[in-house]
Amino acid sequence: MKILVCISKTPDTTAKIAFKDNNTKFAAEGVQWIINPYDEWYALVRAIELKEKDPSTTLHLVTVATADADPVVRKALALGGDEAIRVNADSHDCYYVAAQIAEVAKQNSYDLIFTGKETIDYNGSSVGGIIAGLLNMTYISLATKFELNGTTATVTREIEGGEETVQAALPVVVSCQKGVAEQRIPNMKGIMGARTKPLKIMEPVAIDMLTSVVSFDLPQAKAGVKLIPADNPAELVRLLHEEAKLI
């Protein structure tokens, strides 16, 4: 069994979001970077659990990022995994990232490719699907449960208005969300071991830029809260009905 987990570095969930260079770039100064929570808590941990169950499993991590992502990649290796591959390029857009990962996947023919359901910075929710499309692999998105039986995956996934349990033969690409696994904290043995695990650097292949960010901006600040006295909640209902016309 060969598993590939796609990870991405993202700003910490409490990071201040600001932009620079005429609002064309994220102002990364002083920002704490983390592994994208969906990649770490669900995709990576579930893959580690599968390897714990079947130690003959090969577990690779892949990221498309420049060298400043290395500490985050080491942190992921501290949780688990045999080696990491970093494609040495900016994560330009979802297609670019997915196409680079598809190249890595072609060389290693993985049975299972896991991604998080989306990154918390770009919120594209597309990398897994594009990898599946490029490699013509079965794609199961927004998984909340994942079980493996031989070469058959049984997956519970979100569908419109509910959940569905499905079965598919490997190889599959699965995007993972809450429910697939529980967050883990790396232990000291893992942290020490991660230092000597291979982190391979690969140069990117040439991929066209299908989209490009022109600028960023922040939402307009709210005008300020209108406080209603706690002893007269009916006034809130009146305002929502007559002023905001929402109910």
Place this chain on the structure above:
Amino acid sequence: MSVLIFIDHTDGHVKKTSLEALSYGAKVAAQTGNAAEGILLGTVADDLTLLGKYGIKKINRVNNEILNHLDPQLIADVLAEVVKQTGAKIIVFPNNVTGKAIAPILSAKLKAGLVSGVVSLPDTSNGFIVRKSVFSGKAFANVSINTEIKIISLNPNSYQIQEPGGTAEIVSLDIPVGASKIKALSTSKSSGDIPLSEAEIVVSGGRGLKGPENWGMIEELAKLLGAATACSRPVADEHWRPHNEHVGQTGLAIAPNLYIAIGISGAIQHLAGVNRSKTIVVINKDPEAPFFKAANYGIVGDAFEVVPKIIQAVKQLKGAQ
């Protein structure tokens, strides 16, 4: 050239998010001098000619039951053929569960630039630039799509449904459908009557409610308002409420017209998932709760005293209407 809108359906009915996508697609078509046409895969009970009222003259169909089931590869293969036959240059998806599964694969198959989570009409004055939500609702990115075929996935509750009127012509396309590699074993419906991502009003509870046994008033208020119920992360983590109700940075990001937060302090991660709501009401006993800074209306008070009074007032209002 045309703008092709993907029409999603569940249990035989076209979804609200698809009506938004149809309205949006019709406007994009008018803006770019194209015709707008829909594409519906699978079988539905609805009279599709009526979808013309959203400004769509033609609905293409591939009437095959296999396509009712979500196999993204299979559906994307059919869509790629539809794009070829219709000569579509702009493809619009609702950015719901279905759109998120299919649009990326179609992007790969057509090598077409995809922007998902789009919140407004494109700027076509110089190129083709769409605005999307990023950093989990904390910012927006204006993104240029550089390919000839463009794919847009529209966030729910971002574009107002428009009904200019008319009826649509239905055209059946004869496209072969392959065999699905994804076998359905069982399905379960989510508890609420109204899908959270589509709800116009959401009533949400946090740790301030002290326990799952106190959710009766949240559900009652939601029912009175025709709202969906939601919760904060700690509430889902404690299993007081199901995970699919969790809104926030690591849960669902929503943009209802009205978000009523009860007993939620408003941590930055929670705000990220709800700050695209058009109006926010916060009820919290702590006047220092950060949520008040993001709110339009607030009540500093004990939810257990305030919410029953609100329910009473809503009942009176609804009774009087």
